[in-house]
Amino acid sequence: IENGCIYLCLTGMDVDMMVRTIGRTRYAPMQTMASCLYQLSQAADEVYVTSPAGTDLRMKVDKAGDHFWEPPPAEGGFPQMLGGQSGFMAYRESFEGVLVFDGTLWPPAELGVLLTPIRLTIEGGYIKRIEGGLEATLFSRWLESYGHPQAYLMDHACYGFNPGVTRPRGRILEDERVFGCMQFGLGAPERGSPVHADGVVLNPSVWLDDLQIEEKGRYTVPELVSLCREMGAPGY
Numbered sequence: 001i002e003n004g005c006i007y008l009c010l011t012g013m014d015v016d017m018m019v020r021t022i023g024r025t026r027y028a029p030m031q032t033m034a035s036c037l038y039q040l041s042q043a044a045d046e047v048y049v050t051s052p053a054g055t056d057l058r059m060k061v062d063k064a065g066d067h068f069w070e071p072p073p074a075e076g077g078f079p080q081m082l083g084g085q086s087g088f089m090a091y092r093e094s095f096e097g098v099l100v101f102d103g104t105l106w107p108p109a110e111l112g113v114l115l116t117p118i119r120l121t122i123e124g125g126y127i128k129r130i131e132g133g134l135e136a137t138l139f140s141r142w143l144e145s146y147g148h149p150q151a152y153l154m155d156h157a158c159y160g161f162n163p164g165v166t167r168p169r170g171r172i173l174e175d176e177r178v179f180g181c182m183q184f185g186l187g188a189p190e191r192g193s194p195v196h197a198d199g200v201v202l203n204p205s206v207w208l209d210d211l212q213i214e215e216k217g218r219y220t221v222p223e224l225v226s227l228c229r230e231m232g233a234p235g236y
């Protein structure tokens with residue numbers, strides 16, 4: 001990056017995934033969607049997320065922003081992920097409520113596409129309780145094995161919207177971009193956590209202060225709806 005290279009992360013990529021997420025995807029409006037979601041979110045004071053599986057979560061927006069979601073520099077190197085994801089900067093300790101993963105959670109390696117939801121109770125940004133079936137037990141024991149308090153701290157929140165990803169398939173890079181999903185990172189490396197995991201919430205409803213931008217996985221703001229149509233997203 002220091003020498004001007006673009007670093008592109010495509011973990012788990014294969015031919016099928018590349019065709020669906022890149023080759024058959026209209027990238028320009030998808031990148032515009034990323035910028036639009038970031039700007040709308042950063043302009044709000046609070047983000048509120050619910051889901052049919054039981055998510056009921058609030059977080060405060062950090063106005064410092066996240067440079068990762070801003071347009072890349074005109075010159076020089078920069079890191080880049082697979083298209084179809086955006087986010088915002090939230091104060092980690094502001095996450096409050098219930099977060100239910102019903103799409104994918106990974107790592108640990110034993111998990112992936114979830115058969116049963118994993119319910120997390122979050123207070124002051126930290127996971128206080130993990131409930132569910134066998135998969136919830138596996139995740140809880142995995143976190144416990146590291147014995148580090150920052151492994152339980154929320155790290156980030158993101159939107160997923162790659163029209164080539166219509167369902168979870170077990171590869172986290174792709175599953176984070178299921179169209180209309182939200183993705184949350186757990187375990188804060190910047191605070192010393194030795195581990196980080198990412199989980200997917202399907203069919204979320206999202207409010208930015210009083211503005212609802214998504215209803216059960218479907219974007220509702222006219223500007224976003226127009227971009228979804230331009231991308232050729234199913235159902236728009």
